[in-house]
Amino acid sequence: MLFEDFNQNELVEAQKKRVLNLRVSYPVALDNKVNKVLHYAVHKMGFDPQAEFTFNAGDKRIDLRDSDENMLSIHIEASESAANTENIIFYTNDCLRDYHRYLVLGVEFVNRPEYNSAGLQVRFIDDEDNFYTLLEERNYNES
Template sequence: MDLEQKYKVVYVTDLQESLDFFLTKLGLKLHEHLDIPGRDRAAVLQMFDGDFLMLLQNEELEKVPVLLYTDDCLRDHHRLSVENVMGLTAPMYSPEGVTIAFPDPCGNKFILLEKRDYTDT
């Protein structure tokens, strides 16, 4: 068991539509479906860095942008462009690395970050 792996929970209003988006358009992998007592089903996806994203059906969406990490932001930008994801931003370079932003089908805002070290060694 890798204790360094992290879970991020994201509320979605339509679990199936969100699953289709993250699996097909973003290329994440389905890890497992969960039945949570007193709630609708949830899905756990494996992200690019091995961490996990849990999609949990809920009427309320996330209030702040959800930060996800990737190993190749330009690849993911190209993939999302080809899939015609509405609201996709152009790659932006910052001291932390390269970022893109996009909404999911439910209206949550996501920021995808590829960490980069710009210091000369």
């Protein structure tokens, strides 16, 4: 009986509509790569959008739905900062969770998660040798 209840709860959880958020920051010099990068990320996340999508320079948000009506909302920030000229950053609220999840999905990481002044981060590479950062922002300043 308890096992059946557990299986029923699992089924109910699996059938719930999900809303996923993806926040991406990129240097404006890489406008021409962002469309390909977003397609790579969406594919590696295992999200299968119902319709094709295209990023256009200046887009701040793209909303996608899959066949189960789950939604993926991609929030996009262009950065003018000279310090970030070749790095596209994917933000997360749990770097370790996503690191292990993406390892299973076949993402090739170039290092293990490590702490730095921005937070906990790990770098990965795509099929065309472009490098990215998965970053869990942290504030180390005492309040």
